[in-house]
Amino acid sequence: MGILHNVNIKDLARALNLSTSTVSRAFRDNSDISKETKERILCKAKELNYQPNHYASNLREQRSKTIAVIVPELANNFFSLAIHGIERVARDKGYHILIFATDDDFEKEVSFIRHLHNGRADGIIMSVSGEANDHTYLDELAENRLPLVFFDRVYEDIITPRVITNDYKSSFTATQHLIKQGCERIAYLAVNKNHSIGKTRMRGYLDALAKSNIPFDEKLIIDCTNKYSKNIKILKQMLTALKPDGVFTSVERLAFATYYASYELGISIPKDVKVIGFSSLEIAPLLNPSLTTITQPATQIGIEAANLLFKMLDHPGSVDADKRVVLDSKLFKRNSTANLA
Amino acid sequence: MGILHNVNIKDLARALNLSTSTVSRAFRDNSDISKETKERILCKAKELNYQPNHYASNLREQRSKTIAVIVPELANNFFSLAIHGIERVARDKGYHILIFATDDDFEKEVSFIRHLHNGRADGIIMSVSGEANDHTYLDELAENRLPLVFFDRVYEDIITPRVITNDYKSSFTATQHLIKQGCERIAYLAVNKNHSIGKTRMRGYLDALAKSNIPFDEKLIIDCTNKYSKNIKILKQMLTALKPDGVFTSVERLAFATYYASYELGISIPKDVKVIGFSSLEIAPLLNPSLTTITQPATQIGIEAANLLFKMLDHPGSVDADKRVVLDSKLFKRNSTANLA
């Protein structure tokens, strides 16, 4: 390793007997510069492995050409795919992305957002952590906060563009599907009942029950956690005590937990209990039994969110603050909700 | 949105009737400054939401406090977990990570690496794309290239610290396991036979066959691709034409493809063919049938790689260039290799 003196624009200029401004011009498109000198410069630059210093450029130009992506967690198929979509758009635009995981910790979220006002990112794409807190901190920054786009998990009362799916409709459809397959005691599994997404999805569930005149049993609404072992305990308890014939999980992870709990208890899916869940798992067909899913267009959500942000960056004012893009999820019927009767 | 003039150190200094140097000192630990002024400054900073400009600091300090992570792909459980490990260490150190996915494209890898010599990152942690190419470009940068740590997929001939698993041993064990379960015609599925990891894993397979006096049939070495549909075609062809009784996949994705192909052909796992694969899938027990895996300590690999890099950054010269950390993978026997006889 040793001394790390990367060659800078001065070195390059000296090596070419040119001024730094001329060299600088060779790397920008619009400036006046003769073809030959430009080629000479680019050639020498390659030879010396010159790379314009990112920090100096950004400081000078007052923009970073990077966008920050804040998500609750990374080990999650939905967010992986969404980030992938964002990354594709960003790359096309010559931008980089900086990823932050809040681990569903509100403090971290606030800290990240505040921190980002140091010029490190030109804009933010975020899926929020929770909303049991006072998040008006976003409004406090309002006058000069960074361009911000929400996706999937949003704060309803913060007015900024967002890309979401039709969670109410999807939940309604999912619940109806369970009912059609013969379920009458359907448990609803949520991680955080107060989360905007948790609430919306639950409304769909409740309304579907009502429409089919199935009485609502509050005990069947189960509040789970983010801890695997704790969830298994909760679910085993739930499955034995309440004997549901259907389980609707509002989050992918809880579908897996339901499988594990059922295995341990010797409860058969779908014979004893049918399972449906929101999930972006690509190998859902390979599960035992294959899992019926409501699948969000995760990559597309990322793409739309990025497009929205870039529109805001490229043409300030061109995107209404209350703009919302709503995409449709898709129901994939598989064996975990098969009617064996 | 509007004008984005973040408050800078000058604004803050003016608001306090102090010089910028004094203000700057308040944010550094070692400098002399009176307790009261420091508190006054920090308080006002909070009030005005002042964040030291990241680019200016980095330009001035000549270090970025970020490390770059280069991986072949992101939609991969192993790399997700490894990145997670890296991120944990980096965060503790007050560093950020910048993630780059090469999509197994060697050109991109070269371009990323070159690009990173613009001061954007202080070091690089990388899992390489392929090695069918001339990658001595890394050596060309050698004199003043960034501190670099390889993990999992490495270039054998580039001398830099690395964190790997004992792939030879794991493959040997995996193949032996299949043999013990009664397999005699074991197909070996690789994505790139020339890849360092592909080669090492294949040697383990070959030696295990030899040790059990099972003749080696070259046709059973299958070179697959990164395209799902193409792989399915290759595997269906292979399963029908060669009738293996065991399949050893050197990459997670190929195990899934084998499942799909078998489903489509009506071939039963594990009755007709047993399957084992390298995989970091956490829900392997939920597959149909549950998948026997060789699982690498992915998160730990990331942690070790990051620790190594930070050691290099903190104490230049303290890590030998040929340092290698070797971790053990673990074999999880499940139903995909069950002996039903």
Place this chain on the structure above:
DNA sequence: TTGTATGCGTTATCAA
């Protein structure tokens, strides 16, 4: 077409 000079926001050196 090319060169000179200035400033982006910060920190370190030196002087007060």
Place this chain on the structure above:
DNA sequence: TTGATAACGCATACAA
């Protein structure tokens, strides 16, 4: 303990 000043590497306005 605090302040003035220069420098980090680059890009632009302006001069040549």
